[in-house]
Amino acid sequence: MTVCGVIGLLLAGTRVSAQETWPVNGVAEPREGCYAFTHATLVKDAKTTLSNATLVIRDGRIVAAGAGVAVPEDAVVIDCTGKYIYPSFLDIYSDYGMPAVPPRVSGSRSSSGPQFLSATKGAYNWNQAIKSEVNAVELFGTDENKAKALREQGFGTVLTHREDGIARGTGALVSLSSERENKAVLRGRISAHYSFSKGSSTQDYPSSLMGTIALLRQQYLDAQWYKSKPAAEGLNMSLQAWNDNQQYVQIFEANDKWNALRADKIGDEFGVQYVIKGNGTEYQRITEMAATKATFILPLNFPQAIDVEDPNDARFVALADMKHWEMAPSAPGAFEKANIPFCLTAADLRDTKQFLANLRKALQYGLSEQKALEALTQTPATLLKVYDQVGSLDAGKLANFLITSGPVFAEKTVFFQNWVQGNQYILKTEGWTDLRGSYNIVLTKAGSTATYPVEVKGTPAALSIVNKDTIPGKIEVEGQLVSLIINLTKDNKRQIRLSGAISQAPGITPEWSGTGLDDKGQPVNWKATFTKAFVAKADSVKKKEPADIGKMYYPFSGYGYETLPQQEDILIRNATVWTNEQEGKLEGTDVLVRKGKIVQIGKGLSAGKARVIDGTGKHLTPGLLDEHSHIAISRGVNEGTQSVTSEVRIADVINPDDVNIYRQLSGGVTSSHLLHGSANTIGGQSQLIKLRWGANAEQLKFGDWDGFIKFALGENVKQSNWGDRQRTRFPQTRMGVEQVLADAFTRARDYEKAGPNKRRDLELDALVEILNKKRFITCHSYVQSEINMLLKIGDRFGFTVNTFTHILEGYKVADKMKAHGAGASTFADWWAYKMEVIDAIPQNASLMQRVGLTVAINSDDAEMARRLNQEAAKSVKYAGMDEEDALKMVTLNPAKLLHVADRIGSIKTGKDADLVLWSDHPLSIYAKAEKTIVDGIVYFDMEKDLELRARIAAERNRLMGKMLGEKKKGAPTQRPVPSREEIYHCEDLQGGHQHHILQDLEQEG
Structure with a gap:
């Protein structure tokens, strides 16, 4: 009995249960399709290829695949001689069949004013961006136009979900068949989806990336609490769905290399291993990607070359953008080389038709064909736990397969058919029958004959013809119709023009015949007989040379390192050393550094094997510390949507690629305190970093450091400078600010007493840390009345305000600050930029210091931070401050305020080797930081900086030449776009913050 016959008997008993519920309008015509695809090269999976094999399918499933498989008697036999059969591809990231996501038309700072709670009706989450109750299967509708485009690229199955919100609900596995939705859906709920994007939510919170991360963390905690105490919450269908969805594959759309690490960190905190969808930049930090242990979904949305023909346009393009254009196709190969599992997706492409072309480009840039096929079949199917259904050509699986003219990724391979769930979809008919070979064309006219040997070459889908003298002619085939032009002379003046039909029975060589005109214009009958099969030359298909691309930089910037600098033993000899200790300034002194620490200070020190740096005529100081900075922060410095957002953390959004890290190193800064902005009364938790240029976000963090948090007072908090529509968020007055503070700490006290089974609240956790002196306050402040108010709040609730920052009226209340135990971090001479700073004076820092306060000078500005030494010097000019005391305001004093003076801020044995070698007196406007040392x-x-500038110029020139070459070859290009850099200040709001557009030479110089 045949294989199909056996399967038919096995299925006979189930036919009744397989009846449909759909009524038939007309005569029922149930069909049972059995097909046998014979003589094919069968690629069962990426590691198994069978020659002269047969594939048998019945009722939409594979029943046999292999060499020597018997052909069922009732099978429709399809001869696939010369053809390849592959499993159809699976795209694990798609929105196929989903309704369009509505645009976000309102929200914060819109015409309707702020929206504090969800506008979604029903027993759902309080935040509109949490849509865990959404199920793609309930929204899915087949879309033949989109399905056709995907099938043409080889896809037969997709994982689809609605790409809207931070928590997006579940995804559905669907086929790309033309069946009704109930047949196309293979698995209704199979994955859960997340992102850092609010999508269509009109709600204000969250307005920043750090707010989004805090919201996700709180949702995990709330879902755990809801599971144990559902009655306390009442019905919350979003939290219920969140918990239900944890059983599925968890997929996170990160869309950025640093966001990939942020997502993975959230997953690690809550015991979830995300599958991470990237955006193609992840190769720039491949070591960090490997450390996540995640499987990645990689799009093939390689950027087009930039049109840099006009030098005035070209100067606006950042080197990083140029390098990414060149290196992006190497991303899949880099993942393969690093043994990081990944899938490939057509998501993010401008046009789905680019998928195969871009995939072939990735193969040229290092990706292997085996890994590419695995990434489109077995890997996504295994990840979704549906490898028993799709992903290979094994018996029992869905009949999803491609029939091609050759190896699936070869440039000239034609995709003839894509079968999905046993349904045939013809992609191309030309070339199905391989007509290539040698023929004799016999012309018959009035009893005489003439024979012309010809050869048909090219590819099955793109034929060419030459005569015995290798003079090219022309051939066109459409279905069974053929037309020929045979040139007898090179000048094409003698031509034979023929047309006719091709007939071919299975397994029999084709015969061509028809009518035409000979070279004299006389009518003839003709027939072509096959004489010899086409044999491709061994060198006829040339493999492209591996792509030659530039070197990786860390970070991915013009001033990045090819190899990260290493810690050295260093002896700085014969410098003027500003110790900031009792010894004061030491002339002609040596400082020895070993293993990142200062180990010896003195004259005539032995260098041993240490690198010697001549400090003669130069000045050595501790590295500068900026107590108030907003550099190196991604997607928003303020979560200003609520009055209290102590749950958000700057630590979650550090941006290691910010060129301001390098710029500030060039100004002698070695550490920066990154603060939340001043848009709300209690802002977010801050982060102290060391400026380790080239390190990742975790490596930038200052280790073993007391946590700090940003508070704010004044105009920004009460929103008097936010516009007329911002009149609903409490507080709207300075009196209201006091009530917000009192209420927050009252709630924190009650929360702390609530016991171990309470709902964990990230907002209140941070406030309890303040009450327990485990987190310390840095408060944005100006007006003396408000400073007095916060001091009283601190006394009332038993906490100390660690630092008043800005504090431009500090000279008025310095005695009260001292009694309270607060310090000050101020501007040198900023004045009159808004009404509440009208009483600022440049002697403020000196006056507070004389009262006995620890006083620092800060920047709050990326550019000013490059000149902190000059800001400190202004107190010498305006108030006659001692030079060493002035230098301490940007070194030792901020270290004291941040509780790290035992490690940095002075040159002392045992402290971190954070040092600056200046060309001149460090408070001079002529002083340059010649070397900045961290650890x-x-x-x-x-x-080295001069060398890097030369390298930037050479690399830009090389890449521009390469891009111009692409344009000359006719490749598509994109117009130059100025590179944008986010530079934040205290009051900047996401979506309304300042975007500084800088020329590339300014960005990288």
Whole structure:
């Protein structure tokens, strides 16, 4: 009995249960399709290829696949001689069949004013961006136009979901068949989806990336609490769905290399291993990607070459953008080389038709064909736990397969058919029958004959013809119709023009015949007989040379390192050393550094094997510390949507690629305190970093450091400078600010007493840390009345305000601040930029210092931070401050305020080797930081900087030449776009913050 016959008997008993519920309008015509595809090269999976094999399918499933498989008697036999059969591809990231996501038309700072709670009706989550109750299967509708485009690229199955919101609900596995939805859906709920994008939510919160991360963390905690105490919450269908969805594959749309790490960190905190969808930049940090242990979904949305023909346009394009254009196709190959599992997706492409072309480009840039096929079949199917259904050509699986003219990724391979669930979809008919070979064309006219040998070459889908003298002619085939032009002379003046039909029975060589005109214009009958099969030359298909691309930089910036600098033993000899200790300034002194620490200070020190740096005529100081900075922060410095947002953390959104890290190293800064902005009364938790240029976000963090948090007072908090529509968020007055503070700490006290089974609240956790002196306050402040108010709040609730920042009226209340135990971090001479700073004076810092306060000078500005030494010097000019005391305001004093003076801020044995070698007196406007050292590593060197500038110029020139070459070849290009850099200040709001557009030479110089 045949294989199909056996399967038919096995299925006979189930036919009744397989009846449909759909009524038939007309005569029922149930069909049972059995097909046998014979003589094919069968690629069962990426590691198994069978020659002269047969594939048998019945009722939409594979029943047999292999060499020597018997052909069922009732099968429709399809001869696939010369053809390849592959499993159809699976795209694991798609929105196929989903309704369009509505545009976000309102929200914060819109015409309707702020929206504090969800506008979604029903027993759902309080936040509109949490849509865990959404199920793609309930929204799915087949879309033949989109399905056709995907089938043409080889896809037969997709995982689809609605790409809207931070928590997006579940995804559905669907086929790309033309069946009704109930047949196309293979698995209704199979994955859960998340992102850092609010999508269509009109609700204000969250307005920043750090707010989004805090919301996700709180949702995990709330879902755990809801599971144990559902009655306390009442019905919450979003939290219920969140919990239900944890059983599925968890997929996170990160869309950025640093966001990939942020998502993975959230997953690690809650015991979830995400599958991470990237955006194609992840190769720039491949070591960090490997450390996530995640499977990645990689789009093939490689950028087009930039049209840099006009030099005035070209100067606006950042080197990083140029390098990404060149290196992006190497991303899949880099993942393969690093043994990081990944899938490939057509998501993010401008046009789905680009998928195969871009995939072939990735193969040229290092991706292997085996890994590419695995990434489109077995890997996504295994990840979704549906490898028993799709992903290979094994018996029992869905009949989803491609029939091609050759190896699936070869440039000239034609995709003839894509079968989905046993349904045939013809992609191309030309070339199905391989007509290539040698023929004799016999012309018959009035009893005489003439024979012309010809050869048909090319590819099955793109034929060419030459005569015995290798003079090219023309051939066109459409279905069974053929037309020929045979040139007898090179000048094409003698031509034979023929047309006719091709007849071919299975397994028999084709015969061509018809009518035409000979070279004299006389009518003839003709027939072509096959004489010899086409044999491709061994070198006829040339493999492209591996792509030659530039070197990786860390970070991915013009001033990045090819190899990260290493810690060294260093002896700085014969410098003027500003110790900031009792010894004061030491002339002609040596400082020895070993293993990142200062180990010896003195004259005539032995260098041993240490690198010697001549400090003669130069000044050595501790590295500068900026107590108030907003550099290196991604997607928003303020979560200003609520009055209290102590749950958000700057630590979650550090941006290691920010060129301001390098710029500030060039100004002698070695550490920066990154603060939340001043848009609300209690802002977010801050983060102290060391400027380790080239390190990742975790490596930038200052280890073992007391946590701090940003508070704010004044105009920004009560929104008097936010516009007329911002009149609903409490507080609207300075009196209201006091009530917000009192209410927050009252709630924190009650929360702390609530016991171990309470709902964990990230907002209140941070406030309890303040009450327990485990987190410390830095408060944005100006007006003396408000400063007095916060001091009283602190006394009332038993906490100390660690630092008043800005504090431009500090000279008025310095005695009260001292009694309270607060310090000050102020501007040198900023004045009159808004009404509440009208009483600022440049002697403020000096006056507070004389009262006995610890006083620092800060920047709150990326550019000013490059000149902190000059800001400190202004107190010498305006108030006659001692020079060493002035330098301490940007070194030792901020270290004291941030509780790290035992490690940095002065040159003392045992402290971190964070040092700056200046060309001149460090408070002079002529002083340049020649070398900036962090932990014994030289991160900035003026001589090296000149080399990097030359490298930038050479690399830009090389890449522009390469892009111009692409344009000359006719490749599509994109117009130059100015590179944008986010530079934040205290009051900047996401979506309304300042975007500084800088020329590339300014960005990288």
